[in-house]
Amino acid sequence: MLSQAVRWLTEGRLASFSGGIRPPKQTQRTLRSRVMATPIPERLIMPLTIYRKQERLTPAVRIGEAVRKYQCLATHLQDPDLILHAPTSGMITAITRDVLEIQSDGLDQALILCGNTTEKITQADILQSIGRAGIVGQGGAGYPTVKKIRLAASAGVKVLIVNAAECEPFVCCDEALIREFADQVVKGAEYLMQASAADAGVIAIESDKHEAIAAIQEPLKASSLTLRLLAAKYPAGDERILIKSLTGQEIPDSANPAERGILVQNAGTAKAVFDAVKLGQPSISRIVTVAGAPLKTPKNFSALLGTPVSDLLSWCGFEHEGHSEEPSAHLQHTDHLKIIVGGPLTGRRADMFCESVQQTTTCVIATDKINFPASGPEHACIRCGFCAEACPVRLLPQQLLLHSRNFDEHNLNSHGLHSCIECGACAYVCPSKIPLVQHFRQSKEILRDSAAERSESQLRQARYRHWQTRQGRTARRQVKQAAEPERETPFSRENARSEIAEAVARVKEKKSGKRQ
């Protein structure tokens, strides 16, 4: 197995890109144990907002209602593809604007699923299954998969890329997924190919994931997909960077990859698609990496959606304040916000009691002081250029920083701020510990606002000009009317009466016409 992987490594030319960083991976400890299904948590927190909080679901259940596993909990009013299912059976205990809470009964009573057992599965079947299962992209933003496929199919997609290149340190959920469910991922990818009518399919894995590469060889033989190895660099898994690495095409930020005939789907999504199509199972769980030095046994969980992060951590032997019986020295200062949800570079600090597993949650990290030192006060930028070397989209972050601080709109645009993918590679390498990503995000916000303001003011100006022309026209007409005496007959009772009589006659005629 290993020799096979080594051969793959040496033979295939690795697909790569310019720039990027190579932070230590730190996944070995986590990958030592196999993917474990979580126990059923006592309480599940189901967020009602999806796709970066842009879409809001409407609950289909009431407080106090008993629900069964797989039962529909909430839907989108306009969009039937956005749907939320109950991951286990229990009772709804709370519904707020943003979340829905289930108290599980531990019985896991499920509705009976109706999978597709027929030999011939059509494109429409697959799309329907994916839509019903409520699958969203498991990699990043959580865009509804079925929509993405439809979009790509209508644009005439040629290549499907299955993205198994999770490039951030600590994150290894895709690696574990492929190591243990390679068959299902490949099958799912084939369904995705069929659904999007893609001509070719590629599975992209980073070259240092030997076990996953070895595991996927066998299922790939029977399929039409091919394996491509990527250089183990961050951010190899970013959609545009991935496309650049594999095809050499650079898709600008203003274009959609689907327009260029490329559809990228996450490996986890492929697995969810398999479950949805073959078993008819809605998307109620995903594989989540739970890692970090303060954990006794970091591992990958197949976690139910809605599982609170604090539960995941405690199953890995994390002891937090208040819950720990014997506080050990290195855990004493652990406060509840020292948890990162997502990767260490693109994730965010979160409150572990409020946050729960969602379809887009790849990783939960308990931070320690060695890997995640307090960033400390920032120093002056010495323009060392490390950031420019690391930038995968070849921006000059040091120049952008300067222009960001000055809010220099013209230069921010001409230096390509809009192309920034916010990967954080620049901030990672910065020796002065400048939070570059925050600066850029803020500047993007300001640019967006000012662009909106500008278009609004243009609109206002246009309206004003119209008003002016209208005014001019009215004025001219008035002048004209003043010059020419009115020709219309002056008002008289007789005229008015005859006009009214005519109108009444017209109406009567109409009514009688209708009756006939």
Add this chain to the structure above:
Amino acid sequence: MNEHQPSIPAQLAAHRTADLMRQVILAAAPAALISTWYFGYGVVLNLLVAICFAYALEASALYVRRRPIQHHLADSSVLVTAMLFALSVPPGIPWWMIALGTGFAVLLAKQVFGGLGQNPFNPAMAGYLFLLLAFPLEMTAWHVSEAVIDPDSGHSVLGLASFCGQLELLFPGLIFSSFDIDGLVMATPLIESKLASKSALMSAWSEGRSLLARGSETGWEWINVAYLLGGLYLIIKRIITWHIPMSILTTVLGWSLFFYSPEQSAIVGTPYLHLFGSATMIGAFFIATDPVSAPTSNPARVVYGIIIGSCIYGVRVWGSYLDAIAIAVIFGNFLAPLLDHMLRPRIFGQISHSRAAPAPLGQASTENTAHE
């Protein structure tokens, strides 16, 4: 559920600005030691005086500007400035000249512009150039002990007498009566072009003399070798990139080869002398690579190096100044912003950086988020 917190890179690389500065100092240290070995205590004394003044002046400037003093001093950048300045000025100049030069470097070239990262010119070279313009005679004469010029004189470069001599030169008021100032004046070997024909190290090697014997010939070469190795160390450590030093050295070498003719070598110098006979190596690896005042993109760095290299050769051969590193670097600094503006790398997905109209951000980013 708490407010949606923006993502931030939580894991950061371990290195810090102060570490980079320390690496630069470490890389320059061997050359400083070799300078001391060949030219006596003057080098060390210059370093000490310059560092003291630089720290004092930087601290007072920060105090006046109401900036956190400790935080800013901790980045060690002032140490690098002081060190490069002290290694550039000749040993044996009085202390107040060093103070003046450091003051110009730290206060006028750096703090006035807003401190570290804001200075358009290399502070050390600005200070050096200021002294060169104000005191041309003192700045071009190297007061070194007699032993350097004449190894057989019986004086020791590193002896007490030599130390006192250097101290008297540094503090003109002090008289250690019993010693004569044995300092002699010599110039950089580029002017003594009688040495120009051949590598002194090579000839010393072939004649079986000690390579570490103190003599102006071998001294300069050793120092340059030390700077070269220090610079390579910085490149290997990825603290500087190869672009600037390599293009400077290649340009200097190219011009000196182009204009080289054996009968004229007394005027234009040999290619070897241009690289190893003077301050070329410290200039190429330590001074021109100062990231603050140099351009930041790689193509711009190459052009910057070519400009500096040409300038070094031009001033040396056709100009009136003896050596040209400071002039060349300051000249390059003038052009750095322009180079940065003109030579930008092509942005991902765009056809050409400046021609392509920037996409209106509002539209671009909504599409961007929609398909990730």
